[in-house]
Amino acid sequence: MAELIRLTNIVKIYQVGDEQVHALDGITLQIRKNEYVAIMGPSGSGKSTMMNIIGCLDTPTSGLYELNGMNVSDMDDNELARVRNKEIGFVFQTFNLLPRSNVLHNVELPLIYAGMPAEERRERAKEAIARVGLTERMHHKPNELSGGQRQRVAIARALVTHPSILLADEPTGNLDSKTGEEIMALFDALHKEGNTIILVTHEEDIASHAHRIIKLRDGKIEGDFPSRKRPTPSPATVS
Amino acid sequence: MVTINELQEGFRIALQSIWANRMRSALTTLGIVIGIVSVTLMGTALEGLSRAFDKSIAQIGADVLYVQKWPWGGGQDWWKYRNRRDLRIEHANAIERSAELVASLSPIIGTSQDIKYQGKYIEDVIVVGTTHTMIETNPANLAIGRFFSRSESEGGRPVCVIGSEIASSLFPNESPLEKVIKIGGYAYRVVGVFEKQGSLFGGESLDKRIYVPINRFFTQYQSRRGGITIMVKAKSLDLLDDTKEEVRGILRRARGLKPRDEDDFSINQQEMIIQIFNQIGGVIAIIGLFITGLSLFVGGIGIMNIMFVSVTERTKEIGIRKAIGAPRRAILLQFLIESSLICFLGGIIGIAIAFPLSLIVDQILPTAMPLTIVGIALSLSLLVGLLSGIIPAYRASKLDPVEALRYE
Numbered sequence: 001m002a003e004l005i006r007l008t009n010i011v012k013i014y015q016v017g018d019e020q021v022h023a024l025d026g027i028t029l030q031i032r033k034n035e036y037v038a039i040m041g042p043s044g045s046g047k048s049t050m051m052n053i054i055g056c057l058d059t060p061t062s063g064l065y066e067l068n069g070m071n072v073s074d075m076d077d078n079e080l081a082r083v084r085n086k087e088i089g090f091v092f093q094t095f096n097l098l099p100r101s102n103v104l105h106n107v108e109l110p111l112i113y114a115g116m117p118a119e120e121r122r123e124r125a126k127e128a129i130a131r132v133g134l135t136e137r138m139h140h141k142p143n144e145l146s147g148g149q150r151q152r153v154a155i156a157r158a159l160v161t162h163p164s165i166l167l168a169d170e171p172t173g174n175l176d177s178k179t180g181e182e183i184m185a186l187f188d189a190l191h192k193e194g195n196t197i198i199l200v201t202h203e204e205d206i207a208s209h210a211h212r213i214i215k216l217r218d219g220k221i222e223g224d225f226p227s228r229k230r231p232t233p234s235p236a237t238v239s
Numbered sequence: 240m241v242t243i244n245e246l247q248e249g250f251r252i253a254l255q256s257i258w259a260n261r262m263r264s265a266l267t268t269l270g271i272v273i274g275i276v277s278v279t280l281m282g283t284a285l286e287g288l289s290r291a292f293d294k295s296i297a298q299i300g301a302d303v304l305y306v307q308k309w310p311w312g313g314g315q316d317w318w319k320y321r322n323r324r325d326l327r328i329e330h331a332n333a334i335e336r337s338a339e340l341v342a343s344l345s346p347i348i349g350t351s352q353d354i355k356y357q358g359k360y361i362e363d364v365i366v367v368g369t370t371h372t373m374i375e376t377n378p379a380n381l382a383i384g385r386f387f388s389r390s391e392s393e394g395g396r397p398v399c400v401i402g403s404e405i406a407s408s409l410f411p412n413e414s415p416l417e418k419v420i421k422i423g424g425y426a427y428r429v430v431g432v433f434e435k436q437g438s439l440f441g442g443e444s445l446d447k448r449i450y451v452p453i454n455r456f457f458t459q460y461q462s463r464r465g466g467i468t469i470m471v472k473a474k475s476l477d478l479l480d481d482t483k484e485e486v487r488g489i490l491r492r493a494r495g496l497k498p499r500d501e502d503d504f505s506i507n508q509q510e511m512i513i514q515i516f517n518q519i520g521g522v523i524a525i526i527g528l529f530i531t532g533l534s535l536f537v538g539g540i541g542i543m544n545i546m547f548v549s550v551t552e553r554t555k556e557i558g559i560r561k562a563i564g565a566p567r568r569a570i571l572l573q574f575l576i577e578s579s580l581i582c583f584l585g586g587i588i589g590i591a592i593a594f595p596l597s598l599i600v601d602q603i604l605p606t607a608m609p610l611t612i613v614g615i616a617l618s619l620s621l622l623v624g625l626l627s628g629i630i631p632a633y634r635a636s637k638l639d640p641v642e643a644l645r646y647e
Contacts (some may be wrong), residue, residue, distance in 0.1 A: 057561075058640075077567055078567055098256050110564055112248050113244070113560075
């Protein structure tokens with residue numbers, strides 16, 4: 001299958017006081033279309049930075065990031081915004097919905113910035129809401145929904161633009177384990193429907209849903225192997 | 240390019256945010272409200288002054304020259320004008336004899352007298368001595384009767400034409416014509432009544448005047464036959480300047496001035512008053528603009544301050560919007576719309592307050608709030624909103640999405 005993401009020697013350095021922190025220290029990897037990847041690692045391993053870079057929220061200090069054949073690593077703010085809008089669907093640990101807007105408007109929001117006309121936008125948003133099973137709750141505000149429902153809204157918002165990647169950062173971190181499993185089942189189903197999913201998590205249970213696990217430590221890739229297998233030191237990538 | 244979607248979303252968020260913080264928004268926009276109230280009331284008052292002025296100035300007549308000892312509006316050289324020789328009837332006659340561009344000419348002189356008719360008194364009435372030509376020189380119409388005739392004028396007959404206010408006070412239930420009234424103790428027969436004219440520059444009423452033949456005036460109220468004003472009506476407005484020059488030449492000769500001597504008289508005209516008025520109006524407008532500008536400036540700072548608060552409060556929201564693909568300009572627009580809308584609402588509230596106040600002003604000055612002032616006030620409030628929103632909005636648009644998302 002076609003290559004979607006190619007990271008080549010990505011380095012990200014933060015200046016903290018007088019010290020330079022190498023959050024990412026030479027990451028090279030490829031992800032293909034319709035892969036189901038979990039990025040794992042302890043806190044401080046660089047997985048958040050990795051997610052920000054893959055999600056085009058941040059740019060690397062050096063290295064090359066190609067997304068769908070575009071060189072993303074030296075785009076400006078507005079170009080990155082357009083790429084995020086078109087290519088990336090974010091699902092955050094804390095849901096990050098707009099509290100004053102109802103479900104429909106929250107899901108519509110990415111399409112508003114995509115410049116889609118109102119009627120088409122509404123149709124697409126309703127479709128996405130139906131996909132996560134919240135049609136009945138369409139006109140509710142986020143604070144009238146349970147945690148699981150809020151995360152479903154967030155997933156619908158991520159899906160609505162038909163992005164290349166669903167990028168989920170600890171998507172079950174704020175949910176109880178039963179609700180978490182439901183959300184993961186939804187991701188599994190979305191993967192079967194052809195979506196590319198990247199999970200960032202530190203939980204083995206969650207990561208085990210993915211088909212490929214990339215382990216990070218100190219800004220470097222420590223392991224890259226298929227899921228439900230014993231970790232092997234050599235990268236078993238499908239490159 | 241800004242899309243319609245972004246505009247709609249901007250308005251939606253702005254309204255949502257203003258409504259959610261209605262108390263704060265209302266207090267913030269108070270400065271703008273005060274600014275707009277003052278700008279509209281100022282404009283209304285100026286409009287009133289201007290209307291009152293226009294009404295008065297019409298009574299002076301654009302095509303009439305006033306030859307006098309004193310210039311209008313020139314106060315500096317008081318002693319110089321004080322020592323000028325009086326204008327006398329002979330001077331008026333000299334102009335009448337040789338001027339070709341003059342349509343009509345009337346000497347006038349005034350005094351204040353008490354008048355009496357069958358036990359009714361009116362004190363301090365302006366009595367104007369003039370000739371029969373007055374009715375052509377002065378653009379006022381008679382309601383009933385006639386003006387005094389040439390022979391009555393030259394013969395100094397005891398006849399008079401009275402203003403409408405005097406007519407209604409002295410003769411509430413009868414026709415004033417052919418009645419004999421006492422003016423300063425001397426008897427006069429009423430031959431005509433003027434139409435209602437109103438007052439000059441909000442001062443004494445033109446309807447409380449009496450016109451008598453000037454020759455009688457000099458025998459009864461003032462034996463010194465000088466100190467008159469000569470009203471000169473030009474044949475047409477276009478010829479006003481030529482007429483002025485002609486009158487000037489005749490007068491200089493009549494008064495024996497040598498070529499190098501300065502004029503020892505002044506030829507006044509309506510335009511001079513207009514100039515003076517425009518000067519005064521300009522000064523008032525500048526002072527008003529300054530005060531208004533100051534209050535709008537202070538209001539604008541208040542708006543800027545609250546917009547900084549709003550941006551900080553909504554850092555997380557900005558982060559979310561950026562993460563799902565809002566470009567910088569959409570964030571910029573969102574906050575600019577919010578600040579402009581707050582100010583615009585302030586402008587509308589300001590006008591809503593100023594309008595009833597302008598009706599009160601109307602009791603003093605005949606005026607109405609001009610639509611242009613309403614337009615200017617609203618655009619001004621919008622402009623203040625835009626200007627005071629720029630820096631906070633720019634700061635919001637520059638926020639780093641990663642940090643904004645992390646903000647709690």
